[in-house]
Amino acid sequence: MARLRTLVSLFQTHPEVQDAFMPFQKLAQEDMEHSAILRSHALRVMGTVDKCLARIRTPEKLQTLMHELGERHVNYNARYDFVDLVGSQFVYAIKPHLEDGWSKELEEAWLQLFRVMSYYMKKGMQDANVITY
Template sequence: SSSETTVDDWINSIFFYFWRLFDTHPECKDAFLVFRDIDDLETLRNSRELRAHSLSIMSFIEKTVARIDQDELLFELILDLGKKHYQYNVLPKYYQASLAEFIQAVQPVLKEHWSSDLEEAWKVNRFAQ
């Protein structure tokens, strides 16, 4: 059915999330060496690196879902991601800035699966505090 969500829909939503994040909070580009000095949003829109990072996030989401009932593996996966972001000096303020953009990007992809409870869960996550 044409209403089904595809992997491309997810990748595009994540790409859109970053593009909007960098538009509304350009300071978040500082967490990305490759995007740090790019001021033109059209250059970002056409960036292979940004598309590749979006694909990487989609892959992480898939791995997370696949391990949702395997607490130890899920913990290791998330801990590893946290360590990488720490090494890249991704500051808590970047997570705070990104939350509204993330919600705006994924809500249309989740369609009827989106709910006010789900939105609240994202808003109270520890990264956004």
């Protein structure tokens, strides 16, 4: 449920992000938890986080993964400035599930991971937007 909460809270705090996703533009907040498309996207986001964690000791693989993801997102007309918003929403969604195990250090570690992920994803978006002649 945290995976879905990440996207729902992102749409609540930044409605312009919801408007950027064609399938979710007209979706009411109360209907989001029942959206198969939103649930599928949330699973892909969580899968990417899992892959990044699995590659944490091989940074070049993490960089490649996120760079390629950024390149693909250009094809979806994803907005460059929205990429940085996901990390804080992820922390907001996961924090209640860890209760007593949560600490400021853990929060900073998650945020740092998302900063790295965002950096390489945005780099991929930039590189994909370069026009060669």
